[in-house]
Amino acid sequence: MPENEETEQSTEEPQVTEPAPEADVAEEEPFDRKRAEAALKKKNSEAENLRKRLKELEPLAKRAQELEDAQKTEAERLNDQLAAARERADKAVRAAVASKVEALARDFADPEDAVGSLDLTAYVDEDGVIDTDAIKEALADLLKRKPHWARPSDEGGPRRPAPDRTQGSSGNGNRSPSDPAQIFAGLMDQALKGR
Template sequence: MPENEETPEVVEESQEPATAQEAEGTEEEPFDRARAEAKIRKANQEAKSLRERLKELEPLARRAKELEDAQKTEQERLAEQLSQAEQRAQAFRQRAVRAEVRALAAAEFADPDDAHAFLDLDAFVGDDGEIDSDSIRDSLADLLKRKPHLARPADTSPRRPVPDRTQGSSGNGNRSSSDPGVIFAGLMDKALKGR
């Protein structure tokens, strides 16, 4: 900031301490609408003046930030850009490892997403940034030994339904005696003949 500019000082108004009657409550004193409206007006005026001051100070804060950025050395800017690039590269590396784990787990796991939840993904990235697929396979096999419930079921083929011959009508028209229709018909015959 230039030396000849003065920063405006923020003046805080002291608030009146609560009187003994206000501390006890307003039981003794009736509600005074005019006094309440005056307090509200005063609070609104203070809020308005603070908003105006904030609007005046925002450009100054923006200008100070620009000056601070301009004063940074080229090396500081490059270091900042480097750290941001390293963070992005780390995020991409983690996504690649997660995808590799998911792909290798798809053959043996019921839900491939479960595999990367139980493994340390950073352990599979070498110093050169390459992903060690053999290590992932070994870790997945070890995980299945420790937690066999994560494995895909052995028989995943769809099961054929087994026919139940007691259901439905038989092909020759004979119904079994446990058929509700036959039982009802028998009851109706007895009821009609018993008349």
């Protein structure tokens, strides 16, 4: 039996220790403020030079774009304009549908949850007409799947405290009358007593 114990111990691999990270710290140079300021000044001047070159090259880039546009055929220019117009129209349609969804999502605590979770392009036909019935059905289905998004009902929630009119200056008898006739009568009494 003792022989088996010796063989088991000899099959274990020796553990390799890694050098401590303190050795790396010793190799670093101490902070030199003058050298850091010089490096910072050099980087700032390089950045300034790059900004100047960028300003000089911007008009050239604009001119190159104009030349490229001039070399395009009329059809290519029209296609680019059409693509840009379609993109603007798509953004407008998405904004209109989002507004409609937000207006119809009055049962939601946060109507923007409904806007973010629905595919807004699915509720517009080829003519650009928004299908409000489909939106209502989708919102009802969404509330069934995510009931925690619903607006809390007033019946089950905590009640707001009612004001207590007996507190404050009115509770100790120093309440001023709210009837204008009583206020005038009080002023007249004070004026006559003060005479």
